[in-house]
Amino acid sequence: GAVVSQHPSWVICKSGTSVKIECRSLDFQATTMFWYRQFPKQSLMLMATSNEGSKATYEQGVEKDKFLINHASLTLSTLTVTSAHPEDSSFYICSARGGTGPATEAFFGQGTRLTVV
Amino acid sequence: LAKTTQPISMDSYEGQEVNITCSHNNIATNDYITWYQQFPSQGPRFIIQGYKTKVTNEVASLFIPADRKSSTLSLPRVSLSDTAVYYCLVSPEAGGYNKLIFGAGTRLAVHP
Numbered sequence: 001g002a003v004v005s006q007h008p009s010w011v012i013c014k015s016g017t018s019v020k021i022e023c024r025s026l027d028f029q030a031t032t033m034f035w036y037r038q039f040p041k042q043s044l045m046l047m048a049t050s051n052e053g054s055k056a057t058y059e060q061g062v063e064k065d066k067f068l069i070n071h072a073s074l075t076l077s078t079l080t081v082t083s084a085h086p087e088d089s090s091f092y093i094c095s096a097r098g099g100t101g102p103a104t105e106a107f108f109g110q111g112t113r114l115t116v117v
Numbered sequence: 118l119a120k121t122t123q124p125i126s127m128d129s130y131e132g133q134e135v136n137i138t139c140s141h142n143n144i145a146t147n148d149y150i151t152w153y154q155q156f157p158s159q160g161p162r163f164i165i166q167g168y169k170t171k172v173t174n175e176v177a178s179l180f181i182p183a184d185r186k187s188s189t190l191s192l193p194r195v196s197l198s199d200t201a202v203y204y205c206l207v208s209p210e211a212g213g214y215n216k217l218i219f220g221a222g223t224r225l226a227v228h229p
Binding site for chain 1: 218
């Protein structure tokens with residue numbers, strides 16, 4: 001199947017700093033990318049959806065000024081956690097879909113473990 | 118978006134067949150049913166997708182009754198490496214961007 005790569009796989013940062021997570025579709029063009037966060041023993045929670053060249057659409061309760069999403073090209077989306085705090089520590093996962101055809105499969109990155117100290 | 122309901126957890130033993138049923142009573146005409154597998158600290162991995170009747174691939178089968186209000190993922194002869202969380206998702210057919218909303222999933226534990 002297609003490959004979606006996230007970078008970094010894990011990151012530790014100090015409280016108050018910003019962290020950028022990259023999500024790349026390596027062998028297909030991703031018209032839509034999704035960002036999720038997952039806490040231990042819980043399901044994935046959709047944070048936002050981004051389409052290339054458009055502003056991201058955030059889910060209710062997700063602060064768009066805190067979680068900046070940029071889908072600058074058809075192969076790259078970035079999530080920046082601004083002014084991170086310990087409660088932002090979580091597992092962040094991106095997903096990408098390569099088209100709008102019927103039942104287009106979504107491919108997921110390996111996730112990024114963010115720890116804010 | 119259709120909401121899905123699955124058992125929170127299941128236990129099985131190596132070599133057994135495991136069937137995980139998902140309810141999606143509000144599924145729409147154009148919705149597809151997709152199952153994902155997730156191991157700890159990894160992103161979900163696609164298992165199988167279907168619209169109606171039965172779909173089979175090299176790892177699983179998906180049974181969907183005529184009313185499509187439920188679906189059953191069947192894993193033949195599970196092994197220890199099948200211990201994971203399994204998610205059933207229902208999403209609209211393409212035509213715009215489609216959200217993938219995850220439910221609670223089913224935590225499958227395979228024992229020796």
